[in-house]
Amino acid sequence: MAQAEAVADVTTDAQDEARAAIAAAQAAAETSAEAPQAKPLIPEEAAPDAPVTVAPTIIIKKVMGDGHGGAHGGAWKIALADMMTAMMAFFLLMWLLGASNEDQRKSVADYFQPSSQSNLTIGKLAGSDGMLGGSSIIDPDGLPFAAKQTNMLNIVTPRSQGGPTENDPSPKGADSKESGQVDEESLKKAQTDKANFEKLEKDIKESLENNPNLKSLKDQVQVVRDKDGLRIEIIDKADFAMFGLGTTSMTGRAQGLLIEVGKLLKTLPNKVALRGHTDSIAFANTNDRNNWSLSAERAEETRKNLERQGLKSDRFARIEGVADTAPYNPNDPKDPRNRRISITVLNQ
Numbered sequence: 001m002a003q004a005e006a007v008a009d010v011t012t013d014a015q016d017e018a019r020a021a022i023a024a025a026q027a028a029a030e031t032s033a034e035a036p037q038a039k040p041l042i043p044e045e046a047a048p049d050a051p052v053t054v055a056p057t058i059i060i061k062k063v064m065g066d067g068h069g070g071a072h073g074g075a076w077k078i079a080l081a082d083m084m085t086a087m088m089a090f091f092l093l094m095w096l097l098g099a100s101n102e103d104q105r106k107s108v109a110d111y112f113q114p115s116s117q118s119n120l121t122i123g124k125l126a127g128s129d130g131m132l133g134g135s136s137i138i139d140p141d142g143l144p145f146a147a148k149q150t151n152m153l154n155i156v157t158p159r160s161q162g163g164p165t166e167n168d169p170s171p172k173g174a175d176s177k178e179s180g181q182v183d184e185e186s187l188k189k190a191q192t193d194k195a196n197f198e199k200l201e202k203d204i205k206e207s208l209e210n211n212p213n214l215k216s217l218k219d220q221v222q223v224v225r226d227k228d229g230l231r232i233e234i235i236d237k238a239d240f241a242m243f244g245l246g247t248t249s250m251t252g253r254a255q256g257l258l259i260e261v262g263k264l265l266k267t268l269p270n271k272v273a274l275r276g277h278t279d280s281i282a283f284a285n286t287n288d289r290n291n292w293s294l295s296a297e298r299a300e301e302t303r304k305n306l307e308r309q310g311l312k313s314d315r316f317a318r319i320e321g322v323a324d325t326a327p328y329n330p331n332d333p334k335d336p337r338n339r340r341i342s343i344t345v346l347n348q
Contacts (some may be wrong), residue, residue: 003155010145022152029186033091034055042341050119054332055201063275077167091342106312130263169217171255174263179331183289188346190347192348193229193270193347193348196268196270196336197229197230197345200223200230200263200264200265200268200345201223201230203264203282204221204223204232204260204261205218207260207263207264208221208257208260209316211255211256211260211327212323213253214253214257214260216254217240217253217257220234220235220236220237220240221233221234221257223237226344228273228344228346228347229270229344229345229346229347230345231343231344232261232342232343232345232347233328233341233342233343234254234257234258234340234341234343235337235339235340236336236337236339236340237336238336239309240253241254241336241339242251242254242298242339242341243298243301243339243342246283246289246294248294248297248298248300248301250302255305257307258305258309259309260303261306261343262305262306262308262309262310263309263310264308265306265311265315265343265345266309266310266311268345269348270345270346270347270348271315271316271345271346272311272315272316272317272343272344272345272346273318273319273320273343273344274299274302274303274316274318274319274320274341274342274343274344275295275299275320275321275322275342276294276295276297276298276299276302276320276322276341276342277293277295277321277322277323277324277326277328277337277338277339277340277341277342278291278294278298278323278324278336278339279294279324279327279334279335279336279338279339280324280333280338281334291323291324292321293319293321294323295321295322295323296320296321297321297339298318298321298341299319299320299321300319302341302343303316303319306343318345324338329338
């Protein structure tokens with residue numbers, strides 16, 4: 001009995017709880033219906049006829065501090081390059097000025113200095129006549145007829161295209177023909193002299209080698225080519241002298257040597273120049289004798305001996321004495337080798 005009552009109580013309580021839960025659910029549903037509807041998380045698409053809204057543009061500006069941004073630019077590199085180029089040009093100019101002499105610097109200065117001493121005359125051939133008349137610098141009449149140039153930049157007159165003129169002789173004219181003949185003759189004479197000088201040098205050496213009396217003097221005869229021609233020098237030494245000490249008396253061995261040289265010179269058409277040399281030993285006496293007069297007298301004595309060998313007087317171009325001013329051994333003015341006679345066979 002008691003158990004049945006307990007079961008009935010439990011059933012009643014459960015029904016009451018179920019009714020309370022249903023009532024709470026209905027109340028919650030009513031509350032949610034009355035509340036406004038929440039917006040969805042993803043916005044719905046706009047209508048096709050809705051106005052377009054443009055979003056604002058955002059500009060970000062960064063301001064650098066003054067005095068710092070210039071160091072990172074490239075303008076200073078250009079300024080530095082210009083300064084280095086100017087310094088290099090300056091030092092190069094200073095080096096050139098130090099390495100050149102006064103004449104070279106004057107020539108460079110004259111090169112950049114225009115000449116103002118030229119007179120220009122314009123003729124009718126320059127340009128055309130009439131309303132279109134004018135002048136042309138390319139015409140020979142428009143160039144200097146009496147130019148005076150003192151600098152390195154010379155005025156060159158162009159060749160005339162219309163035939164020979166006073167300033168431009170024809171290549172086939174008389175002036176060019178004579179010039180060509182002179183050049184050809186000079187070249188021919190130079191070639192002849194070269195062949196004659198080579199033969200003369202060879203003959204002198206063979207003559208001294210084949211002569212037993214002069215063989216020992218072959219080292220005292222030197223043959224040298226110079227700008228004037230072929231120079232034959234007969235040099236004294238300790239055991240050989242052409243003349244007695246302080247005199248113009250020629251020794252026998254020297255006369256024999258001049259005989260051989262004279263025979264060979266007689267076969268050539270070239271003129272001959274004689275020069276006497278002495279050492280620096282001065283005269284002990286005071287009767288107006290010195291090395292100048294002694295060297296000239298010895299050169300004259302040599303001329304007389306060569307004339308006796310057959311050389312005509314018109315073959316001698318000059319006879320001179322230079323005393324001790326042109327020594328053979330400049331380090332020792334008293335060296336016996338400074339006493340010598342130079343016989344120069346001149347160019348034609």
